[in-house]
Amino acid sequence: MTQSSPEALLEPHISIQHGPAGPYPIDEGVSETGMRVAGLSRGRRILVVDSEPDGAQSLVCRLRRHGHEAIGVERGSAALQAYEDVDLVLLDLELPDLDGLEVCRAIRSVSCVPVIVVTARRSELDCVLGLQVGADDYVVKPYGFRELMARIEAVMRRAQWQPPTAKEILHGRLRIDVRSREVSLDGRQVALTRKEFDLLSLLATHPDTVIPRKRLLQQVWGDSWSRRTVDTHVSSLRSKLGDSGWIVTVRGVGFKIGNG
Known part of the structure; x- marks a missing residue:
């Protein structure tokens, strides 16, 4: 400057x-x-x-x-x-x-x-x-x-942005407390950032549904983000959850919640 x-x-x-x-x-x-x-x-x-x-x-x-x-x-x-x-x-x-x-x-x-x-x-x-x-x-x-x-x-x-109105989301061994914004896996708390929590909550709210990348960007990131943004956060979520199977990539479409 x-x-x-x-x-x-x-x-x-x-x-x-x-x-x-x-x-x-x-x-x-x-x-x-x-x-x-x-x-x-x-x-x-x-x-x-x-x-x-x-x-x-x-x-x-x-x-x-x-x-x-x-x-x-x-x-x-x-x-x-x-x-x-x-x-x-x-x-x-x-x-x-x-x-x-x-x-x-x-x-x-x-x-x-x-x-x-x-x-x-x-x-x-x-x-x-x-x-x-x-x-x-x-x-x-x-x-x-x-x-x-x-x-x-x-x-x-x-x-x-507020996540779904449900107080709690249960998906297999995964528990998401919407009010306290806490996530636990097999009873062990998993520390997530705000965006990671919002991304996981959105996916878990629609089990067995592939959510397009564009919708993820709109609802979690507000449209001004790149393709790499979603991939980076998905990678971080998989690492913190300890298994890549929790977030399933559907090539050319988007992502859906898995079972780890």
Whole structure:
């Protein structure tokens, strides 16, 4: 972000003050136009965790221009102090004090706040690890800001998605408690991320039915995801359930629940 773009010149001026959890932008007013551009009825409080001050400040400014209340910190320890009061966390993995994966794991162990990893780490392994420790999405730098906005909206829609009205889903040795969002296999609890739980619940609600990939994307991921997204989460579910037979692939169509 060394070269100013025409769009960047339109960013509103936002002062930065430093506090215990890092630099926080001071709101000097967000126009109604900015909120209409994003299609929002209200802004969301977003925590940007990034060790690069220039990049973090630029992202914070652009988020605020689009109607969000964004704050920025540069260290993982600061993120662990600030996440409780936000609606969404944008988390870099390259932090000076803690590994971003550990920060994500720590947040997910005690909170359901949505987390989107935004990082330069682009390998498939890094992506899988990020999703397995609880990230709701994984965005690789450099990225398009419009894409990031779309992913933020998709993640927030999914966070509000409610699984089927049944209190409990029983499928062979698998028990899914919808109210507590807990899954157990042979009486042993299986820790799942929000998206993994929603995916498994959707499949288990329609036993012996092949659910098309497109429907999975629409109901669990909100349309803005790729084919690889479903495959990655199916792979993670199979690993956590200990048997690939729990999720059956029907080539060219989609997936259905199996019997392990």
